[in-house]
Amino acid sequence: MRRALCPVETLYVGQRSRAVLSCTLRGRLDTGALSAAFDAVTGAHPSLRSRIGRDGEGVALHLLDEVERPRLDTRTGPVEDAHSAELNTPLSVGGPLSRAVLVSAPEGDRHLFVLSVDHTVVDGHSGIALHNELWDRYRALVEGGPGQQRPRTTGDPEWPVPVSRLLPPGDEAATAAYLERRAEEARRHPVELVPYDVTDPSGGEARIEVCSLNLDEERTGRLRRAARAVGVSVHALVAAALLTTARRHLPGDEPRTLGCLSPIDLRSRLSPPVPALVMVPAVTTHLQTLRVAPDTDPVELARTVHARVGEFVKGDGPYQEMRITPEIPSNPTLQLATVIATNMGTVPGPRLPEGLQAVDVRLVPAREHYFPAAGRSPVMACVVSFEGRLAIEFPYFTACFSPGFVRAFRDGTGAALAAFTDRTPEPSPAPTG
The missing domain is CATH 3.30.559.30 (Nonribosomal peptide synthetase, condensation domain)
Known part of the structure; x- marks a missing residue:
């Protein structure tokens, strides 16, 4: 399953640029719920679980299978260094167009979440909306409210229409x-x-x-x-x-x-x-x-x-x-x-459940x-x-x-x-x- 890129989107492929959204957090964080929330947003947006590949004479988004799709990467380490490390870690060529990383301090009360998305499929406004949607889903999971169901990822995905085809x-x-x-x-x-x-x-x-x-x-x-x-x-x-x-x-x-x-x-x-x-x-x-x-x-x-x-x-x-x-x-x-x-x-900024506070939210563009x-x-x-x-x-x-x-x-x-x-x-x- 694939979706051809329009000429405007194709320009971003060579630029190798991405939106890097980050959230510094303090308090209790449920890693399992955050992982499920990331799975939910990538399930809802097929572009995030796609790779870029050839499609005849052009270029297309190719849907990844369940083994290849991006998952939340969690690790323990110094929170202060994690943002710079993510800025300097490109999205892999031929791999998923999104990456989510959670770094937690050894004490477990400080965290940095970083979401990187290729600019071929995102801009600043959609990146911010995506980041907030992920935390909305996390909050719903933690609080037991609606939004806990994981979107279906089988069958034909609903690809977004390129903006260049929606012009007057x-x-x-x-x-x-x-x-x-x-x-x-x-x-x-x-x-x-x-x-x-x-x-x-x-x-x-x-x-x-x-x-x-x-x-x-x-x-x-x-x-x-x-x-x-x-x-x-x-x-x-x-x-x-x-x-x-x-x-x-x-x-x-x-x-x-x-x-x-x-x-x-x-x-x-x-x-x-x-x-x-x-x-x-x-x-x-x-x-x-x-x-x-x-x-x-x-x-x-x-x-x-x-x-x-x-x-x-x-x-x-x-x-x-x-x-x-x-x-x-x-x-x-x-x-x-x-x-x-x-x-x-x-x-x-993101709306978080009780016991978790966003200390800092950032959007930084990066390229390779x-x-x-x-x-x-x-x-x-x-x-x-x-x-x-x-x-x-x-x-x-x-x-x-x-x-x-x-x-x-x-x-x-x-x-x-x-x-x-x-x-x-x-x-x-x-x-x-």
Whole structure:
């Protein structure tokens, strides 16, 4: 049993990228119930218990048999090191497209759960929804409520339809003209990339690491209110902070052309909307180039970013970008940016049974191919607000950027966001009585 990949999904196969969701836990955890919950979600979503293989001239998802399907991997060890270990453990080529690992401290009261899913079958929104569904099933099993039955995994699975086949009707000539215009814009406005600071990529074992910027609820709330006060989204503020920080890592005082790539959720823009729990990559992208100098006003930069993204999503740009995605391998400048600013918005964390507490929830993108010899690349920032606390994750490869460089980039971004809130007066409380 198989399901052919559409051209857009096929692009993810070569990228070898994945969504890594993790949850640090404290308290009592029933390993057997968590294993059963993972079996239930992989039973409900055939893409998670599939592998990628050839299908004639194309590529397809091939359903794994019961012996090969992924199971929860449990072990005892240092919880603190487990996240980095999972980031640096790729999904096996030709193996399952999902992996779940639970690492518990020897004392048994601290745990780290990590769920890795290939981006060929998931995006940020569906990854978060999947993670929450797994813990919903776990809670139901522990509390003895509904949801204990394991889904049937025999017979023909219900494969999700590729999003590229759900787009509204398009005109081929209009799409060709859109592609030509986008390619011409990329030629006329080439963007500058942040140069790597590691001078000897061969020195030591290179690893994927991640540097985090975390705001508590109070600072997140202040940032949201500052965004509303100046008429922009939090995404635009974060993008402006990333761009101004990137500009400080380039020489000279003159304006430079920088690019900001923003993934755009298509699920809510289709008719009917595609639920978050449908395991397909359902994002397109918006690339904009901006002239940024060291003294560029970040609020005006945020206004420009906000206006351009808003104009883009109001038209047919998101659909056209999805239609031209297969052209990216032959023209990578269509998505070449100085910074990549994803934003999942405000999302709920997992709902857990009594006696188990989520200390930290994270979403980090990871991939297997990095190119230190290129000398420069975009800076990735994954933005998500779990339970009202904003976090920006900066994943990087140590043969390209050093830990000190990424910490400085994180701190610069944090300082820029703090400056936004400090310069924007808090609204006066509403009168009472």
